Structure formats: C-alpha cells, structure tokens
Amino acid sequence: MRKRVSMKDIAKELQVSTALVSYVLTGRENEKRVSIEMAEKIRKVAKDLNYKPSQLARSLRGGATMTIGLLLADIANPFFASLARIIEDEAAKRGYVVLIGSSDESAEKSASLLDTFIDRQVDGFIIVPTEGSKEQIESLMEKNNAIVLLDRYFPDLNTSHVCLNNYNAIAEATTHLIQKGHNKIVMFVYQSSQIPMQERVRGYVETMKGLNLERNIKVVEVPYSFTKLEKERLIKMTLQNDINIDAVIFANNSLTIIGLYAIYQLGLKVPEEIAIIGFDGSEVFDFFYAPLTYVEQPLVEIGIKSVETLIGIIEGATEIKQFELAHTFHIRNSS
Amino acid sequence: MRKRVSMKDIAKELQVSTALVSYVLTGRENEKRVSIEMAEKIRKVAKDLNYKPSQLARSLRGGATMTIGLLLADIANPFFASLARIIEDEAAKRGYVVLIGSSDESAEKSASLLDTFIDRQVDGFIIVPTEGSKEQIESLMEKNNAIVLLDRYFPDLNTSHVCLNNYNAIAEATTHLIQKGHNKIVMFVYQSSQIPMQERVRGYVETMKGLNLERNIKVVEVPYSFTKLEKERLIKMTLQNDINIDAVIFANNSLTIIGLYAIYQLGLKVPEEIAIIGFDGSEVFDFFYAPLTYVEQPLVEIGIKSVETLIGIIEGATEIKQFELAHTFHIRNSS
DNA sequence: TTGAAAGCGTTACCAC
C-alpha cells in the first residue's frame, strides 16, 4: 500500500495552505469565499492525485464517525437479516456505515458487543435488546448516547423505539380464529419477560376474555434455551395431550416453523382438525400442506423508521419517539 | 456526551508523560522498563477515570483499523446471512470488526460499496464478486490491498479465494440421478459467466458425457434479472414442453425454491414423475411433499477459512491460498 | 481571498 495522499500533498503541489484545500474539498468554497480559479485548481489536483479524504482523521477531529452500531439477536435469522439489509441501505443513503453484531439473546454477548461499538465510537446505536440487558442500555443512556430500541423495549426506560403493535396483531389473529368457529385455541410463545411476547400474550388473553372464552385460555411457554428437537417435542406433546385443541397461534417465526414440523409429524388435518396462525412469513409457509395464515411485520417501515429516528437523535433531536407499527394479516388455507 | 478521558488526562493527573501511560496501558511496561510502582499507579488512575483508548486515534497513528470489509451479494439471502454470522464471530475473536454491504449483483453498487470500505480504511476485504466487478478487484489488488474472494473468483486473477468445489458437488448429484435410473436430466442455472455456475454446469455436462448421455444434456439458463414469477414460468414451461424429462437439478438455492413452486403447481409426482436435487438447504426442503435431496455447502468452514486467510494476508502473508471445499450430499425422498 | 497553527488521541523515536 503506497502512501496515502493527503491534503498536505495537494497544498504543497499548489503552494497553498491546507485550509484552502479543506474548504474546497468539503464544498464550502462559497461560504469561505475561495476564488473560482483556485477552487478549480484544487479540485483538479485532488483528482489527479486520486485524493481520498481520511474518514479517520475527520472523525478524530470532528467527533463524528458516521457509523451506526446495530445489535441484533442473530443476523442468521431471516427476520433480522432482512431488517439489517433495510437498515444498511437506509443508513448508506445518509452517509452512514453500519457495524453489526449478534447477541444470541445473551446479555454477556450483548455487553461485549456494545463495548466494541463504544470503542469504535459509533455515533448511535440501534439495539434489539436481550433479556437482562436493561442496565447496559441505561448505562449508554447516562452517557448521553443516541439510542433506538428495535423490535423490543423496556417500558420503564424512556428511550425511542420502533416495533410492531404486537397486541393488535395477535388480537386480530385470535378474533379471526374465533370467528371461524374455533374456541379451544392454544398459543405458543417463548418464555420471556420482554414486551413483545408479553403483548402478544395479552392480545390473545384479552381477546379470549372479551369473548367469554376465559376458561379456554392456554399459553404454552417454550424455553428459548431448548434445542429445536425439545421445542418440537413440547409442541407435539401439548397437542396430543389435549385433543380438544382446535387451533393454534405461534407467537413468532421460529416457533411457527418448528410447530409446523410437529403438526406435520402428528399428521393433523389443517384446518379441519387444527387451524394454524403463524408469525412473520416464510417460504415454508407456502409449502406447508395448508398454506399458512400469518401475521406480517412491516419490515421496511420498521427499518427505515429506526434509522430516521436514530439519525434525528444524532443530529440533535431530543424528543423521544416511540413507534408501534401496524401488522398485515394474511388469511390463507390454514385457518 | 461528556468529554473523553485521554492519556493526556492520566498523564496530567500523575504528572508524568503520555509516553509512559501509553507503554503501560498497551502492556509494554516490561519491554520499556517502566517501574512497577509507576505502572500500578497509571493503571489505577486509568481505571478510576474510566479511560477507554481511542481506536480512532490509534488507527490514524498506526494505520490499522482492525476492520474488515465484507461485500456480499445480499445479506437478506439466508446463505449469505449465515456466512456473515460466521465471519463476524470469527473476526470478533481476533479483534476485528466487520463492515457489511450488499451489492445486489450490481457492479455499480459493488463499486460504491468498495469505495465506502476504502474511505473507512478497512484493513482487508472479503468479497463475493459480482459479474463485471473484475476491474474493481484488480484495482484493489494494484493498491496492494488484502483480499479474499468468497464463493466465486476470477480464474485469471491471482487472488486468494474460498469456495465450494462446485464441479464435484454437481458431478455427484448427476451421477446419483443416473444411478437411480434417470437419464433425461435437465439443469437449471443462472445465466452467469461466473465460475461457480460454470463449474456446476461442467460437473453436469461432463458426467452426462462420461456416461454416454451426451444427447440428453439440457441446461436452461435463467436470467438473474427475471422476476420470481418469470423465473417460475420459465421453469414450468420447460418441464411442460418436454415430457420426457425425468429429473431436474437446480444449481442454487433460490432457483431450487422457485422450482419447487413450479413443480408443485404442475402437480408432478416426486420422484416418480420427476426426481429433484436442490442446492444449499432450506427448511422449505423439509416441507416439500417429497423432502429434498440436496447439496450442502460447508458454511462454517468457508466462513472461518476466509477470515483466517484474510487476516493472514493482513499480517503479512504473501502466499496465495485458494480453497475449494467439499460439499455434503444429503439423499432423501425426492430422488 | 488566503495562510498559519492549534488540536483531536495515539504511538514511537530520541534524549536525558
């Protein structure tokens, strides 16, 4: 790698000061009243020498790195991968670059990733907080960092966030099933104290109560730490042990897919013996023997809003913005 | 955000020079013969002041950013997302951070993303090169950048690369079909001059030739620019127009999934009327009415090798390493 | 309209 060409080189070449070069190359030639000829010369030499500004030096000087730290649960999960893609594109449009990390729902990994982001002096954080990471977020807030929480949030933490209106989403799903004549509906969720799961449960429970099906409420909490096989077994056992169950709601994407394996293996007729509602969409839903009815999140909107909000904060906005976006409900054969 | 605490602050506090602080805090106190008491004091104050070194300043000074630029075709594609996850984890282990970009198979986007990476002064590049990006890679090489090509490569460019042994993978798939009694086998590939597709085609063609099935060779090139629906239609038409076709190989993941939609709609019996071999694995393969036989890439190995190789180059290795890793062939109901 | 120089936080060389 041959030596970088710096502003100094351009300045030397033209026998001018680096200040002038800086003015022109950052497009403030008018503001700074640089002569047109000079500006032209500088631009020409910069081009000839193939000058590239050093973001590094600029950041060191100015404090802004034009970098966003994006902490996801797992980039290998299609839901987060799609979100990451949207966020990256949106950030790029605005001149930002994105550092990505996957916490794997572990508070320790989350802490270490956030530390890395801090070390790199990111200008702001978009975070899918994991259970037990509340203190980490608080500590970031204390230091006045720009933060947007994604997909989840802590109700007693006053941060901006962007997520789905989980209550509405599941309430509509539940209502739909009941209208279709099902009433022994079971819901599978991850064991989690986090808002999204809680809200999804609430959407189900309150809808059931509202329609006098209180006695039929059944929420099965699947431990996130279970292996795929253990999760599948738990779902199978639940469905086998209570043959009155006539419908099931899976509260997120991976549970839906695992649930489909379970139902497939039990050989249940869908929707005659059991109706199904899934979450988040997947090509798998199309290929299941009864294409799935499911709740879809507005990924693009979520992604864009989170970047917009974050950059707003970075640029000085102080207002807390909390978005709970609307889902789309796709009704198909399985319900 | 309150002011950063720098080495200068620590130095001032203790009335010593920043040099000393630097020696201690970078663990070179012995090498530089700093007194034990001094070292202790410095460490204590650093801790008390909650000192965090500035990667930025360090990079500006030393030249290394400890950052890798990862250019993928599309992070929203599960194949690349999984790879990204592995690469990130492996890079993190070695103290590197990863900047990710998606080229969407467009040479322009690729160029602009690589420019961003250059601006950010990444220490090295892991690139899934798109068609038409050869000059971009060459230009990086000329400037002596550390580069590892991923999944694909340019045979006349002398770069390190990590990819699948595509020839072997498809040769085994083809042989398998023939052994199962199929001989009118058609292969669907993306229209692409890139090595992976070419090699997959070669694996098919040469195997057919070797078994005297030259006259049955049929490769259908699907334009990448087609919409999902257009691709699906092309596959359907091909299968309808030649009812002698008794087996099909899809040369990559997305074609496989689209192909499954097509075959499903044609209502073909699998494998009786048509045998199928897919690529790269997917939960969809499990849910198709005949669970798919498929070729699996060694993702973890690919990811780790690419990081290892790149960091080797960054650290001074000059040897070109080219890996063509072995696939795993999963035989199931569809063939 | 242009220039000189300070400063961002490190590191590394050389001197003491």
Added chain:
DNA sequence: GTGGTAACGCTTTCAA
C-alpha cells in the same frame, strides 16, 4: 526509567 515531541490527516479559528 522517564520525558519531550513529532507525526498521523483533518478542521477551524484567527490573522493578514
């Protein structure tokens, strides 16, 4: 053992 200081590449203030 320890200190002074230049340098990395840029932006910005103050002067001219």
